[in-house]
Amino acid sequence: MTTPRGENETVDLNRFNQVFFEECAENLAEMEQILISLGDREPDPEQMNAIFRAAHSIKGGAGIFGFNDMTVVTHVMESLLDRLRNQEIPFAPGMIDLFLEAGDAIAMQLAGHREGKAVDQEVIDGVRARLQQAIDAGAGAPAPGLPADQEEGPPQQEAEQLPRRCRLAFTPDPEIFTRGIRMESIVAELAELAEPGEFHCNAQLMELPELAEADPERCLTRWEFTLLTRASLEQILDVFMFVADEEQLQIEEDEPVDRRTPEGEPAPEQGIVPAAGRRVYDSNETAPGAFGRRGNETEASFRVNVTKVDQLVNQVGELLITQAMLSQIAVGLDPILHETLQRGLVQLERNTRDLQGSVMSIRLVPISIVFNRFPRLVRDIAAKLGKQVELKTAGDSTELDRGLIEKIADPLGHLVRNALDHGLETPETRAACGKSPTGTLQLSASQVGGRIVIDVIDDGAGLNRDKILAKALECGIPCSEAMTDEEVWQLIFAPGFSTASEVTDLSGRGVGMDVVMKNVQAIGGRVQIASEAGKGARFTISLPLTLAILEGLSVAVGEEKFIIPLNVVIESLQPKPEQLKSVNGRDVVLVRGEYLPILKLHRIFNLEAEVTEPQRGILVLTEADGERGAILVDALLDEQQVVVKSIETNYRRVDGSAGATILGDGRVALILDLPELFTMHKKL
Amino acid sequence: MGKKVFVNKANITLEGPLTVERAKELHLLLVERLDGMPEQAGGAAIDLCRVDDIDACGCQLLALFLENLKRRGAAPMLTAAPAAVRERIVTLGFGELLALQPEP
Amino acid sequence: MQTAQGSAVEQLTADGGAEYLTFTLGSESYGIDILKVQEIRGYDCVTRIANTPAFIKGVINLRGVIVPIVDLRIKFNVGEATYHEFTVVIIINVLNKVVGIVVDGVSDVVALPAQSIKPAPELGASLDTRYITGLGTLNDEMLILVDIEKLIGSDELQIVDSTVDNTQKEAVNL
Numbered sequence: 001m002t003t004p005r006g007e008n009e010t011v012d013l014n015r016f017n018q019v020f021f022e023e024c025a026e027n028l029a030e031m032e033q034i035l036i037s038l039g040d041r042e043p044d045p046e047q048m049n050a051i052f053r054a055a056h057s058i059k060g061g062a063g064i065f066g067f068n069d070m071t072v073v074t075h076v077m078e079s080l081l082d083r084l085r086n087q088e089i090p091f092a093p094g095m096i097d098l099f100l101e102a103g104d105a106i107a108m109q110l111a112g113h114r115e116g117k118a119v120d121q122e123v124i125d126g127v128r129a130r131l132q133q134a135i136d137a138g139a140g141a142p143a144p145g146l147p148a149d150q151e152e153g154p155p156q157q158e159a160e161q162l163p164r165r166c167r168l169a170f171t172p173d174p175e176i177f178t179r180g181i182r183m184e185s186i187v188a189e190l191a192e193l194a195e196p197g198e199f200h201c202n203a204q205l206m207e208l209p210e211l212a213e214a215d216p217e218r219c220l221t222r223w224e225f226t227l228l229t230r231a232s233l234e235q236i237l238d239v240f241m242f243v244a245d246e247e248q249l250q251i252e253e254d255e256p257v258d259r260r261t262p263e264g265e266p267a268p269e270q271g272i273v274p275a276a277g278r279r280v281y282d283s284n285e286t287a288p289g290a291f292g293r294r295g296n297e298t299e300a301s302f303r304v305n306v307t308k309v310d311q312l313v314n315q316v317g318e319l320l321i322t323q324a325m326l327s328q329i330a331v332g333l334d335p336i337l338h339e340t341l342q343r344g345l346v347q348l349e350r351n352t353r354d355l356q357g358s359v360m361s362i363r364l365v366p367i368s369i370v371f372n373r374f375p376r377l378v379r380d381i382a383a384k385l386g387k388q389v390e391l392k393t394a395g396d397s398t399e400l401d402r403g404l405i406e407k408i409a410d411p412l413g414h415l416v417r418n419a420l421d422h423g424l425e426t427p428e429t430r431a432a433c434g435k436s437p438t439g440t441l442q443l444s445a446s447q448v449g450g451r452i453v454i455d456v457i458d459d460g461a462g463l464n465r466d467k468i469l470a471k472a473l474e475c476g477i478p479c480s481e482a483m484t485d486e487e488v489w490q491l492i493f494a495p496g497f498s499t500a501s502e503v504t505d506l507s508g509r510g511v512g513m514d515v516v517m518k519n520v521q522a523i524g525g526r527v528q529i530a531s532e533a534g535k536g537a538r539f540t541i542s543l544p545l546t547l548a549i550l551e552g553l554s555v556a557v558g559e560e561k562f563i564i565p566l567n568v569v570i571e572s573l574q575p576k577p578e579q580l581k582s583v584n585g586r587d588v589v590l591v592r593g594e595y596l597p598i599l600k601l602h603r604i605f606n607l608e609a610e611v612t613e614p615q616r617g618i619l620v621l622t623e624a625d626g627e628r629g630a631i632l633v634d635a636l637l638d639e640q641q642v643v644v645k646s647i648e649t650n651y652r653r654v655d656g657s658a659g660a661t662i663l664g665d666g667r668v669a670l671i672l673d674l675p676e677l678f679t680m681h682k683k684l
Numbered sequence: 685m686g687k688k689v690f691v692n693k694a695n696i697t698l699e700g701p702l703t704v705e706r707a708k709e710l711h712l713l714l715v716e717r718l719d720g721m722p723e724q725a726g727g728a729a730i731d732l733c734r735v736d737d738i739d740a741c742g743c744q745l746l747a748l749f750l751e752n753l754k755r756r757g758a759a760p761m762l763t764a765a766p767a768a769v770r771e772r773i774v775t776l777g778f779g780e781l782l783a784l785q786p787e788p
Numbered sequence: 789m790q791t792a793q794g795s796a797v798e799q800l801t802a803d804g805g806a807e808y809l810t811f812t813l814g815s816e817s818y819g820i821d822i823l824k825v826q827e828i829r830g831y832d833c834v835t836r837i838a839n840t841p842a843f844i845k846g847v848i849n850l851r852g853v854i855v856p857i858v859d860l861r862i863k864f865n866v867g868e869a870t871y872h873e874f875t876v877v878i879i880i881n882v883l884n885k886v887v888g889i890v891v892d893g894v895s896d897v898v899a900l901p902a903q904s905i906k907p908a909p910e911l912g913a914s915l916d917t918r919y920i921t922g923l924g925t926l927n928d929e930m931l932i933l934v935d936i937e938k939l940i941g942s943d944e945l946q947i948v949d950s951t952v953d954n955t956q957k958e959a960v961n962l
Contacts, residue, residue, distance in 0.1 A: 217704060
């Protein structure tokens with residue numbers, strides 16, 4: 001295999017680095033989650049092991065991929081954890097914070113490598129020094145347990161700790177050299193697991209080609225390791241976590257040997273154990289459960305590149321369009337003559353929908369991924385502000401599109417900070433108001449109809465109407481005393497608005513709530529506020545379920561077709577003349593005692609429409625964000641599922657549209673954004 | 685790189701890091717040296733005294749080079765490896781393949 | 789990243805010359821770097837977009853991708869903006885965007901050696917000098933070489949929305 005290499009080389013390397021970055025981020029998150037859940041309690045052995053493993057994995061991966069700076073903090077952290085684990089050093093409550101800080105430091109280094117962000121070396125050095133201090137201080141203290149390198153461990157671990165002989169055969173991926181993997185780190189890590197002097201490594205060439213014909217970057221080497229170790233199979237497999245992706249890794253384990261057994265005398269063999277640990281699988285094993293990240297995970301899963309999933313979603317989208325096109329053609333055919341074709345098409349439609357559902361579900365992830373970040377944030381901020389806060393979450397398992405999860409994390413974080421900073425009062429103030437000194441912040445997610453609703457609720461002071469109005473005036477934002485509460489609350493989303501009397505480093509960093517609004521709107525969401533003075537405030541973000549597929553009603557206006565999202569449609573009607581009125585020169589329609597404004601699409605979009613007078617057309621009654629309106633169209637065409645396409649990929653944002661789709665006839669149709677249309681209508 | 689003239693046909697001195705980053709360059713060099721090797725060269729010494737780093741890829745290339753030399757009837761020998769390089773070779777399990785001479 | 793790409797290509801053309809796709813706008817002949825051209829197709833099924841300048845004809849479906857169409861004839865006020873079966877759309881791929889431009893007609897692909905390209909003087913072409921990389925000569929006729937990337941990215945055409953950052957675009961880019 002002599003594929004030409006060149007510029008792809010670095011790209012390839014980045015791709016493999018990506019695996020490490022992701023694993024590293026996951027390990028950090030896992031570590032943080034455990035640490036936060038502890039409060040100030042001492043971790044139990046299982047938790048301690050989990051934290052240790054996370055730190056160890058990061059260190060190992062960093063070494064293998066050559067991010068040596070990242071091994072520095074992890075190494076000291078690992079040493080401290082190891083001593084804690086072996087009870088050589090007593091646990092101190094302050095260590096939790098120290099570990100959290102160490103996690104942050106590592107995360108900063110990770111961000112440095114991943115996104116090129118600045119790394120504050122002082123912070124790194126500081127954390128490292130304090131970790132070392134903890135080790136040194138602990139070493140002086142009387143240790144409750146036994147030193148690690150003593151022969152006998154704590155009784156409950158005795159069985160696990162008996163050394164046994166392992167033989168590993170590692171046949172790496174031929175590309176291992178160019179992947180930037182440092183074999184020497186792997187060997188060194190493995191050697192660390194072995195009993196002193198009980199490690200042997202032997203490399204063999206699997207092929208011996210003529211030198212001139214050999215590809216010097218292709219790995220022809222196979223390694224065999226023999227070691228006497230007390231490490232678990234998982235620990236051994238962890239060493240190969242980043243390298244043994246699809247390669248065969250074979251492990252033979254002997255029965256534990258008593259150290260008194262003469263060396264080199266093999267104990268009865270247990271046979272070959274297929275490596276079933278994380279990121280390693282046996283290619284012959286296709287039974288469910290053979291794949292898995294961790295041995296004990298019940299639901300097997302494996303990592304797939306996001307672009308592959310997106311590609312799948314796109315392709316299903318194309319299939320949906322093709323299917324719609326076929327159905328449209330078939331409408332014109334004689335149903336009796338083409339009965340089998342029609343039946344086939346019905347079947348195709350059903351299959352396509354099923355496929356679409358399955359594919360879309362791949363993209364869904366639970367919102368707990370985002371919620372899990374907040375305990376830490378709340379803890380830190382509350383401590384800084386001297387506030388007592390209890391964080392509650394609900395609906396953690398609510399699933400939403402992966403793309404949305406990433407985009408919602410920042411706005412949510414901002415709302416949480418805002419609630420802690422401006423919403424919740426200090427314990428003294430709360431007590432003075434007769435409230436419990438501990439405030440409550442609740443995050444809840446649920447699916448309501450076709451949307452995901454996320455609430456950020458606090459039982460603080462609520463929004464202050466007068467203060468907001470005064471501030472808005474000061475910032476030059478148009479406002480008046482006559483505004484309703486809801487309108488006043490919306491003022492805080494105006495660009496340049498900030499009520500914090502002094503800029504704090506929490507929520508008043510110059511970025512205001514307008515950024516929250518902008519970010520949420522960018523993903524088709526809305527933010528609403530409810531507030532009661534003295535009782536608290538509720539910020540509600542509502543988001544579309546998915547960004548990719550939409551149930552829509554296609555309508556015609558002149559030559560053009562538009563899609564109205566079905567979730568905003570209440571009903572459609574042909575108005576009777578007596579229902580139509582004019583108020584202040586604007587057309588309205590009376591429906592069940594309510595006057596609704598008539599939005600003439602042809603006027604908003606400057607189109608030549610066949611119908612310009614409401615009584616001759618069809619009105620589609622819609623409701624979005626608590627606002628109602630009747631949209632005047634020439635005709636209703638069809639109810640259909642449409643694949644949402646971005647106009648912005650190749651063009652700019654189009655006012656009044658929430659994207660576009662491709663219809664069965666291959667033409668592009670805009671998807672209407674109702675709230676924006678209402679605004680545009682008012683400006684006409 | 686211009687046309688090379690090898691002063692000493694049997695002895696080879698390698699320089700700098702023997703790592704994957706330089707694998708192609710080293711490969712070309714070694715192929716050139718292999719072609720220029722006289723038949724029945726006898727004991728060909730590969731001097732590593734100026735090598736400052738080696739990785740698994742470099743070890744593999746060296747091992748392959750040695751095998752090719754042997755196939756041509758030579759008895760190659762790695763000499764004068766600095767301690768760090770020697771240690772790395774052993775760590776990587778190439779001690780036997782590269783037939784490192786025991787340290788003097 | 790975009791600028792890096794741009795400069796790399798500029799360098800390439802500056803050093804060794806390149807191949808150009810030539811087309812006409814009114815009475816003038818223009819050339820654009822062939823490497824920026826994705827394909828050439830006919831003009832049909834354009835969906836209008838409201839409240840845009842007249843030279844933005846709308847968007848089309850190019851194999852599932854939504855692509856805006858710019859009529860350069862209207863933009864530069866040359867030729868006749870009629871649409872029929874011979875109307876040609878050149879699909880350009882620059883700045884990570886795919887854009888269709890309508891021109892009077894596509895002529896040929898020519899290779900111009902670097903030394904035959906003269907710098908663009910301030911001349912009375914319909915196109916602003918900012919978007920012209922140089923002048924070539926082809927069969928004694930002047931060929932105006934267009935920096936299509938700069939043109940597409942310009943505020944004048946309003947295709948690239950400079951106020952929206954990329955992260956937001958991705959949100960609906962599924």
